[in-house]
Amino acid sequence: MTTPVEAEPIFECFVYCIIALFASPRGLISPMRHFLCVLAVFAMTGCNLVYKQDIQQGNVLDEDSVTQIEMDMTKRQVLVLLGTPSVRSPFHSDRWDYVNTYARRGGDPIKRVLTLHFEQDRLVSLEGSYLEQDSLAAQALRDMQAPDEAPIQDLETIRRDN
CATH class of the missing domain: 3.30.1450 (Beta-lactamase Inhibitory Protein; Chain:B, domain 1)
Incomplete structure (x- = not known):
């Protein structure tokens, strides 16, 4: 589980990816930016999963x-x-x-x-x-x-x- 301090850089990366997708000229992004955006999305989905045991x-x-x-x-x-x-x-x-x-x-x-x-x-x-x-x-x-x-x-x- 991530602490609020650890979650901030992930959130910033996620926001950066969204901005990069929509702010780039003609909607084109480089493959590296695309990879980072996909990586950030996967990282964000992993933050919310909490294992609960019986x-x-x-x-x-x-x-x-x-x-x-x-x-x-x-x-x-x-x-x-x-x-x-x-x-x-x-x-x-x-x-x-x-x-x-x-x-x-x-x-x-x-x-x-x-x-x-x-x-x-x-x-x-x-x-x-x-x-x-x-x-x-x-x-x-x-x-x-x-x-x-x-x-x-x-x-x-x-x-x-x-």
């Missing part, structure tokens, strides 16, 4: 680890599976937050959170948007949080059969 912050949890979480696990077991949480609130010692922010090359950041709640050193609930809705881990979390109940039709047929 930015990953926070805990990166893989799907396999998250799918292995089960209710009634101890804090130690969860710690082994997921690692140290991003946030441990001093006011809520039984709440762990795993936060991840990902921004792709200067784009809008995507924030994902997985919040675990413990009671008496045991996992009692989890919530969050850490995983995409279509992933296997997200489906496993949904199944674990709200297990499928038998449909009402099946219960009625069971009652009739008995």
Whole structure:
């Protein structure tokens, strides 16, 4: 990246090329001037290009680890599976937050959170948007949080059969 001091000579060269193109008699320029103008144009286009890298912050949890979480696990077991949480609130010692922010090359950041709640050193609930809705881990979390109940039709047929 060029500093303002370095950019001034390039800008002056660019202005000189523009003046040379239009101020020369009958619009003719020498091959050397033409080469310098083209070189200045390429130099100016290179000044504006800034490389932006992907930015990953926070805990990166893989799907396999998250799918292995089960209710009634101890804090130690969860710690082994997921690692140290991003946030441990001093006011809520039984709440762990795993936060991840990902921004792709200067784009809008995507924030994902997985919040675990413990009671008496045991996992009692989890919530969050850490995983995409279509992933296997997200489906496993949904199944674990709200297990499928038998449909009402099946219960009625069971009652009739008995």
